[in-house]
Structure formats: C-alpha cells, structure tokens
Amino acid sequence: MTLPMFPVDESPGPNFAGLLQKLGLAPPVPLVGELDDIRHGTTIVAMRYADGVIMAGDRRATEGFSIAHRAIEKVFPADRHSGVSIAGAAGPALDMVRLFQLQLEHYEKLNGAALSLEGKANQLAQMIRGNLPMAMQGLAVVPIFAGYDLRRQTGRIFTYDVTGGRYEEADFHATGSGGRDARTTIKLGWTENMDRDSAVELAVQGLYEASEEDAATGGPDPVRGIYPTVATITVEGFERVGDPDVAERFRALIQHKTEAGQL
Amino acid sequence: MSMPFYVSPEQFMKDKADYAIKGISRGRALVATAFAGGILLATENRNPNLHKISEVYDRIAFGGVGRYSEFDQLRQAGIQHADVKGYQYSREDVDARSLANLYGQYLNQVFTHEMKPYEVEILVAEVGDVIDDDRLFHILYDGNVAEEDRFSVIGGDAAAIQERFESQFSAEWALTDALKAATGALTGPDREVGDLEVAVLERGEPRRAFRRMDATEVATLLG
Structure with a gap:
C-alpha cells in the first residue's frame, strides 16, 4: 500500500465511499438477474422516549423457508450518538452498515467534528440509493436510522425505502416482514x-407479537439463551440493554400471558 | 550559450535541509510521552481550531509541527490510508509502524525530487495494552524515520525542550505529572505558558482511544 496523496482538485475529501472509488476498491455490481435463497433479516423497531430513542431487532435470518442463522445482529451503533438497524438482504445490509459506520468515523476524523444527525441520515439515504441496482435484483436493504440529536436535544427516527427516499418518523416505526405486527x-x-x-x-x-405472527421473525430462545437486541441512544451515547435484562422481560411477559390465559 | 551554474549535490541537499529546518524551527514544539494510562501529546498552539494533534485510528494519533497546510495534508492522507486498510483487512491490522514508513517514503520522495521540501516534522504514536507496547515514531522533513523510547520532542527548539523534559521524566508516571512536565518543558523558565493543545491515547480502550482535552480539563490537571 502507498500513502493516498491526491492533487488538491482530485481529493475525495472526507467522503470514504468516494475514496474507495478513487482507489478502485468499489467495483460496480454486475447485473445477474433475480437471486433467491439469500439470507434475509426481519423485524426491527425504533421509538422515541423521554431520554432519546430505543432501537430493537430480532435475531433470526432466513433463507427461503429455512432458518439460516439464529443469532445475527440487526441493531448496530453507527457512531457515538446514533444507531442503524437493518431489514432485508443480510449480506448487502451488513456491508452497508460497515461502510456507513466507517463513513461517519472517517468524516469525523478528517473534518475534526462529527456530522449533524440530519447529515448522517442523508448520507445513509445516498448509500441506499446507490444500492438500487442490487435492490432490483431482490437484494433490497431497508434500514432504520435513529439517534440523539445533540443540537435539538431529542431522539429522532428516520426510515427509508429502496430508492433512497428518506422519511422522518414522529414517534416510532417498525419494518421488515414482522414490522406490521x-x-x-x-x-x-x-x-x-x-x-x-x-x-x-x-x-x-x-418484537414478541411480531414473532408470534411472522414465520421469519425469531422470538426469545431460552434454550440457546438468544434474545432480541435492544439498545438505547441518549445524550450519553449508544448503549445495549444487557441480555439478562432482556431475558427477564421476556420471561415476565410470557408468565403474564400464561397466567392471564391471553393469546 | 550560457553555462548553467554548477552546484554540488551535497550543497544542493544542504540548502534544502537548511530551508526545511528554518521553516520548522519557526513553529512551536510538540511533546509526546507514555504514561501509566496511555500516551500524552501536548503542544503550544495559538490557533485553537487548527489542530496540530489529531486522531488517526483506534490506537494511533498524529502530531505535526511546521507548516500547517503541509502537515495537515499528511494527516488526512494518514487517516485515509488507515481507514482503507482497516476496511480492506481488519481493524487490528492498522499499525503505526507501517504508517510511519509510508510517511517516511513520501517525505523522502518529496525531499529528493521536488524543488521545495516539506517544512514539517511528524510524530506517529500508538498506544499498546502495556506501556512496553507503546510506539512513538518521529519522521523528519527528509523522510528519516526514528523510533523513540517512551517520549519524543519534535519541532522548534527541540533540543532544549528535550533536555528540560528529560530531567523531569519518570517511567510509568501519572497523567498529571506527565502533563506538568510537558508544559514546563514546552514553555521554559523565561516564558509564560501559552494556549495548550492536549490529547491522550487512553490505554485499554476497546475501540477509539483518542481523546482531546478541553482547556478547563487541562487547567484542572495543571492545578
């Protein structure tokens, strides 16, 4: 590897994706037609609360009608004060998250200050639009972006469609195959x-109700000790709710339902 | 037909070196030292928003002295290199040594082939899990790379500052002592302390170890 020195008028600046392109590390995606039997991730939710936002997601990935993975992560920190969760084709989604995290860090380091929450949301929209050729082949990625806006001092939630359309949600949102429930x-x-x-x-x-109604959404798995991911984002930053805490809440929920005879 | 003047290669190189050294000595020096909880970088800087110290990667920091636009260009290239390397391979594979070598190669190429050499000196610091794994690389304007043990002083008046700092230095000291010694060495006996730019690489941080200290924090530590 050599030191990437660019002439002043050709520098990609703080744009990491642009830098990868300059270095020939982002090859164009070939069109191969509809793909099936790829891994899909399913239900993710986000909602505002007093201190900021909560993001959560189940842990199941499916390939057609079989369970491909029981413990994949769908909720990630994007940087200190924001998080991104993914539904859709797992492969491109995970790659997009990784690139998005790097893009935010790269910008912050080169520029000396982090992007605004709005700027981060727009950045993600551009990446999703860049994925449109893949989405047309069935590899759609539909994330939720949420974070604590340090300037407005409130939690904010952004949702997307496959074309890169960006929509701000007022209070809460859920997406993926179990999103409706x-x-x-x-x-x-x-x-x-x-x-x-x-x-x-x-x-x-x-998440429990989604797993009840949707085959592709995983519920609590006490046998293997796998529970959905829950994370909070506040002025203090992104923080995962501990597995024992989540496990206890599912246990209490199931016990409550059993005792009440409620389905 | 006019004959070009003959300048011996030695003289040519010496002139360039003198030019670079003169430029660097006009700027304020920078001190980096290992302490029990990480690596401290401190420098006098009268432009609070034009940083001389910066984060490069999880455990790596950059310090530059001399002409701002030149070392900032090198700083950006270093971040770009580190981020691309971490993306292509893994975060663990990004290290200070290879970055220091790249800086060395680039500065050497500029020094030998271009009319004007870079008027900069650079420090690349990497914090380890234990103090013996800390790395400090000092890169000169001509691309010469040197690895320094425990502490390093770069920039104008470095020899005198190094002497003052060395007399105070102790291995595995606490942050407060290290910062006091660094400030004392940077200012010297006959001058008041100016605006300080201070940052640390914190040992044992799982991801990004770099943390900038604001003026109030520095003032509290200095007591």
Whole structure:
C-alpha cells in the first residue's frame, strides 16, 4: 500500500465511499438477474422516549423457508450518538452498515467534528440509493436510522425505502416482514415521554407479537439463551440493554400471558 | 550559450535541509510521552481550531509541527490510508509502524525530487495494552524515520525542550505529572505558558482511544 496523496482538485475529501472509488476498491455490481435463497433479516423497531430513542431487532435470518442463522445482529451503533438497524438482504445490509459506520468515523476524523444527525441520515439515504441496482435484483436493504440529536436535544427516527427516499418518523416505526405486527403493538402502547423502563418493555412486546405472527421473525430462545437486541441512544451515547435484562422481560411477559390465559 | 551554474549535490541537499529546518524551527514544539494510562501529546498552539494533534485510528494519533497546510495534508492522507486498510483487512491490522514508513517514503520522495521540501516534522504514536507496547515514531522533513523510547520532542527548539523534559521524566508516571512536565518543558523558565493543545491515547480502550482535552480539563490537571 502507498500513502493516498491526491492533487488538491482530485481529493475525495472526507467522503470514504468516494475514496474507495478513487482507489478502485468499489467495483460496480454486475447485473445477474433475480437471486433467491439469500439470507434475509426481519423485524426491527425504533421509538422515541423521554431520554432519546430505543432501537430493537430480532435475531433470526432466513433463507427461503429455512432458518439460516439464529443469532445475527440487526441493531448496530453507527457512531457515538446514533444507531442503524437493518431489514432485508443480510449480506448487502451488513456491508452497508460497515461502510456507513466507517463513513461517519472517517468524516469525523478528517473534518475534526462529527456530522449533524440530519447529515448522517442523508448520507445513509445516498448509500441506499446507490444500492438500487442490487435492490432490483431482490437484494433490497431497508434500514432504520435513529439517534440523539445533540443540537435539538431529542431522539429522532428516520426510515427509508429502496430508492433512497428518506422519511422522518414522529414517534416510532417498525419494518421488515414482522414490522406490521410490531408497529401495531407499539402504536397501542406508546405515549409521549415514556420512561426507559416502559419503553424497553414495549419494544420487547412489539418484537414478541411480531414473532408470534411472522414465520421469519425469531422470538426469545431460552434454550440457546438468544434474545432480541435492544439498545438505547441518549445524550450519553449508544448503549445495549444487557441480555439478562432482556431475558427477564421476556420471561415476565410470557408468565403474564400464561397466567392471564391471553393469546 | 550560457553555462548553467554548477552546484554540488551535497550543497544542493544542504540548502534544502537548511530551508526545511528554518521553516520548522519557526513553529512551536510538540511533546509526546507514555504514561501509566496511555500516551500524552501536548503542544503550544495559538490557533485553537487548527489542530496540530489529531486522531488517526483506534490506537494511533498524529502530531505535526511546521507548516500547517503541509502537515495537515499528511494527516488526512494518514487517516485515509488507515481507514482503507482497516476496511480492506481488519481493524487490528492498522499499525503505526507501517504508517510511519509510508510517511517516511513520501517525505523522502518529496525531499529528493521536488524543488521545495516539506517544512514539517511528524510524530506517529500508538498506544499498546502495556506501556512496553507503546510506539512513538518521529519522521523528519527528509523522510528519516526514528523510533523513540517512551517520549519524543519534535519541532522548534527541540533540543532544549528535550533536555528540560528529560530531567523531569519518570517511567510509568501519572497523567498529571506527565502533563506538568510537558508544559514546563514546552514553555521554559523565561516564558509564560501559552494556549495548550492536549490529547491522550487512553490505554485499554476497546475501540477509539483518542481523546482531546478541553482547556478547563487541562487547567484542572495543571492545578
């Protein structure tokens, strides 16, 4: 490797994807027609609460009708004050997350200051639009981006479609194959300024209901000790809710349902 | 037909070196030292938003003295190199030694082939899990790379500052002592302390170890 020195008018600046292109490390995606039997990730949710936002996602990946992986991660820190969660084709989605994380870090280091939350959301929209040729072949990636906006001092949620369309959600959102069920559950329980405890509780409920109705969404797996990912993003930054805590909430939820005879 | 003047290669190189050294000695020096909890980098800087110290990668920091636009260009290239390398291979594969070598090669090429040499000196620091794994590489304007043990002083008046700092230095000292010694050495006996730019690479951090200290934090530590 050599030191990447560019003439002033040809430098990619703080754009990491542009840098990879300059160095010939981002080959164009060939068109090969519809792909099937690729891994898919499923239900992800995000909601605002008093201190910021909560992001959560189940852990199952499917290939057609079989379970491809029981413990994949779908919720990631994008940088200190934001997170990204993914639904859709797992391969390109994970690659997009990695590139997105690097892009934010690269910008912050070169520029000496981080992008605004809005800037980060727009950056992700551009990456999704860049993935459109892949989406046309069935490799769609539909993430949720959420974070704590340090300037406005509030949590904010952004959702996307495959064309790179970017939409800001007011309070909550859920997407993926079980997204509809999760969204309905959260819609019924959500109130303004929820505390952390009840917000985590509601996210867990949403994912539970999604796993009940959707074959591709994984529920709690006490046999293997695998539980959905829940994370909070506040002024303190991105923080994962510990597995024992999540496990306990699922246990309590199931016990409550059993005792009440509620389906 | 006019004859070109003959300049011996020795004289030609010496002139370039003198030019570079003169440029570098106009700037303020930078001190880096290992301490128990990581590596401290400190320098006097009258432009609080034009940084001389910067993060490069998880465990690697950059310090530059001399002409700002030149070392900042090198700083950016270093970050670009590190981020691409970490993307292509893995984050663990990004190390200070190879980055220092690349800087050395580039500066050497500029020094030998271009009319004007870079008027910069660079420090590449990498924090290890234990103090013995800390690395400090000092790269000169002509591309010469030297590895320094435990501490390093670069920039104008470096010899005198190094002497003052060495008299205070102790291995595995605490951050406060290291910072006091660095500030004392940078300013000397006959001058007041100016605006300081201070950053640390914190030992044992899982990802990004670089942390910039603001003026109040520095003032508190200096007491």
